[in-house]
Amino acid sequence: xxxxxxxxxARRLISPFFxxxxxxxxxxxxxxxxxxxxxxxxxxxxxxxxxxxxIGLAFSLQYIGDNLFxxxxxxxxxxxxxxxxxxxxxxxxxxxxxxxxxxxxxxWLALACFILGVGTSPLWPCAMTGTxxxxxxxxxxxxxxxxxxxxxxxxxxxxxxxxxxxxxxxxKNYQTLFFILIGCCIIVVLVxxxxxxxxxxxxxxxxxxxxxxRGFLPQLLGKANHLFASIRKTLYEIRHNLKVSWLVFPxxxxxxxxxxxxxxxxxxxxxxxxxxxxxxxxxxxxxxxxITVLAIIPCGKLVDRFGTxxxxxAGFLLAAISLIMFSAVRSLPVVFxxxxxVGISYAMILPAWNTFVSTHVPKxxxxxxxxxxxxxxxxxxxxxxxxxGQLWDRIGHSMPFVASSIVMAVLxxxxxxxxxxxRAEAP
Numbered sequence: 408x409x410x411x412x413x414x415x416x417a418r419r420l421i422s423p424f425f426x427x428x429x430x431x432x433x434x435x436x437x438x439x440x441x442x443x444x445x446x447x448x449x450x451x452x453x454x455x456x457x458x459x460x461x462i463g464l465a466f467s468l469q470y471i472g473d474n475l476f477x478x479x480x481x482x483x484x485x486x487x488x489x490x491x492x493x494x495x496x497x498x499x500x501x502x503x504x505x506x507x508x509x510x511x512x513x514x515w516l517a518l519a520c521f522i523l524g525v526g527t528s529p530l531w532p533c534a535m536t537g538t539x540x541x542x543x544x545x546x547x548x549x550x551x552x553x554x555x556x557x558x559x560x561x562x563x564x565x566x567x568x569x570x571x572x573x574x575x576x577x578x579k580n581y582q583t584l585f586f587i588l589i590g591c592c593i594i595v596v597l598v599x600x601x602x603x604x605x606x607x608x609x610x611x612x613x614x615x616x617x618x619x620x621r622g623f624l625p626q627l628l629g630k631a632n633h634l635f636a637s638i639r640k641t642l643y644e645i646r647h648n649l650k651v652s653w654l655v656f657p658x659x660x661x662x663x664x665x666x667x668x669x670x671x672x673x674x675x676x677x678x679x680x681x682x683x684x685x686x687x688x689x690x691x692x693x694x695x696x697x698i699t700v701l702a703i704i705p706c707g708k709l710v711d712r713f714g715t716x717x718x719x720x721a722g723f724l725l726a727a728i729s730l731i732m733f734s735a736v737r738s739l740p741v742v743f744x745x746x747x748x749v750g751i752s753y754a755m756i757l758p759a760w761n762t763f764v765s766t767h768v769p770k771x772x773x774x775x776x777x778x779x780x781x782x783x784x785x786x787x788x789x790x791x792x793x794x795x796g797q798l799w800d801r802i803g804h805s806m807p808f809v810a811s812s813i814v815m816a817v818l819x820x821x822x823x824x825x826x827x828x829x830r831a832e833a834p
Contacts (some may be wrong), residue, residue, distance in 0.1 A: 429558045434595045436562030445567035448674040461513045463796025465520040466671045470788045472524025480529035493599040499526030501592040508585035571685030659784045667791015668811045698750030707758035715759040722755030727815035734808035
């Protein structure tokens with residue numbers, strides 16, 4: 408029986424539907440990583456002469472478009488099927504990259520980033536729903552979700568590295584890079600066209616036809632009413648049943664706010680202030696990301712053994728110190744060493760953070776509270792880029808890093824207070 412189960416799991420891993428999802432996920436994250444990390448900050452600042460505030464606003468609109476439409480797109484996918492939902496949405500990525508390539512106005516570029524977020528918003532809901540459907544109750548959902556994460560991280564990391572290499576070889580010919588990304592978007596749409604309309608649960612097969620969408624507007628209105636009622640119920644449960652320290656809420660916001668502060672300006676700073684070539688910047692990304700990936704597994708095991716407190720305290724403190732140092736040094740070996748320390752600090756923070764947050768989620772309202780926590784945490788990614796752009800333009804190019812260091816120090820203090828409160832309340 409176990410051999411039959413393993414054989415069935417192996418067949419699901421190489422099914423055309425799952426391979427299609429992996430391909431789409433990798434290419435979409437490759438395209439987004441290329442744009443948001445390697446190309447857009449430098450292109451908008453150095454080639455178009457736009458301010459960092461405009462760049463931060465564009466990044467925020469991308470995050471807004473992605474997060475705002477994830478839930479509606481997941482519901483639409485259940486009605487229209489994977490092929491129609493993903494194909495229709497991913498066509499918007501071609502429109503977005505085309506707008507970035509051929510339009511230079513700040514408003515158009517901000518709109519293009521928003522369209523890019525909307526176009527990629529159905530990807531994870533469709534991937535998770537489809538994977539769960541074909542894995543079955545005793546299937547390989549954990550292994551399959553792990554492969555989705557690997558495809559996502561691989562695309563996000565490969566995009567900036569490949570684009571930095573091409574920028575160095577083409578003397579920063581952005582039009583060539585944009586055409587390559589448009590080609591990636593076209594390939595993604597073609598792969599989406601090959602997906603089935605639906606997948607049957609428990610891996611029983613694929614269907615190319617979708618269900619009838621008769622009465623779609625009444626269904627949409629009914630679902631909207633249900634959604635608003637669900638939101639009201641969630642807010643009621645949170646207001647009356649959630650009993651946690653108020654310090655948890657700013658901590659959730661600040662944890663992602665730090666990332667939002669750094670994401671629009673890190674490439675600008677490395678190229679304009681540190682004067683690193685695109686290839687050297689790629690080495691810097693590989694060094695920081697590689698150290699984080701290598702250290703995160705042993706750190707996760709140690710968190711399970713010794714608890715979250717020592718790792719969060721050390722991680723926040725190390726990050727605060729290393730980020731303030733990063734804003735002041737110019738020596739290349741020291742820069743690489745600091746990036747390594749930042750990687751180690753995030754390897755400590757990442758596995759410990761969700762574990763720490765989960766201890767503040769009451770068992771009775773897990774779904775509602777987790778939804779509220781994740782929404783609050785995601786809002787930091789929206790606000791961070793806007794604040795970062797203002798700091799860069801109005802105060803100085805090192806200020807986003809100084810602000811990030813201050814936020815990390817604040818998180819260190821908040822965690823100390825929360826840890827002591829929890830120990831005091833423990834029986």
